[in-house]
Amino acid sequence: MPLPFLTADRAFDTADDVALPHDDRDRWRRPYRPGPWRVGAAAVLLLLASFVLFAAVIIAATAPVSSAGVVFGLALVVIVWALRLLRMGTWVSAQGLRQVSLFSTRTTPWAQVVTVRTVQQPVRWLGLPRTVQGQALLLTRRGRSTETLPPLLTSHNADFLGRDPAFDRAADSVEVWADEYRRD
Template sequence: MPLPFMTADSAFDAHEDGDEVLAHADQDRWRRPYRPGPWRVAGAALLLLLAAFMLLATMIIAFAGAGAVAIVCLVAALSVIGAALRLLVAGIWVSPKGLRLVGFLRTRSLTWSEVADVRTAQQPVRWLGLPRTVQGQALTVAGRDGAALPVLLTDHNADFLARAEAFDRATDAVEAWAEEYRAVPA
């Protein structure tokens, strides 16, 4: 069964330069310009393993005759499965429409006309999303109206920790999309 949220678009993997990254840009769908990192996949795998045990417990409880408790366990297991899937979907997505920052609890979309600049900068970044900060690279976006926008990607997040080359390819791809589609100010 194909899982489209687990793989990057083939155009992102096949080409290194920004011009050819946009080869399939005429399709009107959201794409992640990179693959989920090993930390993100490992976290989701652990959640799915936990959900498997919860479903086994649900089955045992249901066969024991405690239907109400089994339903509660089933809802809890389905919630853990939903959390694992949401963890895998989280990240940056691009399309000809704009840029989408998918977090664990919320999603924020920006049209290309709202984006003034997308660039990579050296700055303190959060390590694996924890409060601890380290010096690293971050892909930042500047809004046209001067609004404070969140950091898109860092080289120390769950997708790019110890994967500097993948971070460089992902930032190049997002910058290429921004260069191609953001509106030039009048």
């Protein structure tokens, strides 16, 4: 049985000579696969949500419906949190570059992008306050030279921890998008 969601991203792994392996440039896409840390955390959250949903069914059968509704709501919050965790990352399209975090989304049109470059600097380890020496993909926007933007990608975030070649491919892919679409 073919699994199209597994083969859709293989173009990024096998496209050695093609920098932008896609047909629809207007569609928002993440130019890398989610990392094992991110997928594992989302799986644990979904497992927790299944237990909470099971508890809600038991509460609905034995207690007032209002208390079961609260537990159902809690399960829904955990499911939304897991899905948002999977959606986090850097997305690109012909319109611009989108950075999705847990609580916000920032979209930068290509016309405002000055540079996208990889630098060596201290980066946060798995998003925690601890910093380690690593690589970061930084965005410089037009007219906002004093504002410090968070890195688009880091070599020690939940997508690339322990996957240095994957970070290099993803950073190169975002840089190619920026070179193709930004206007000087």
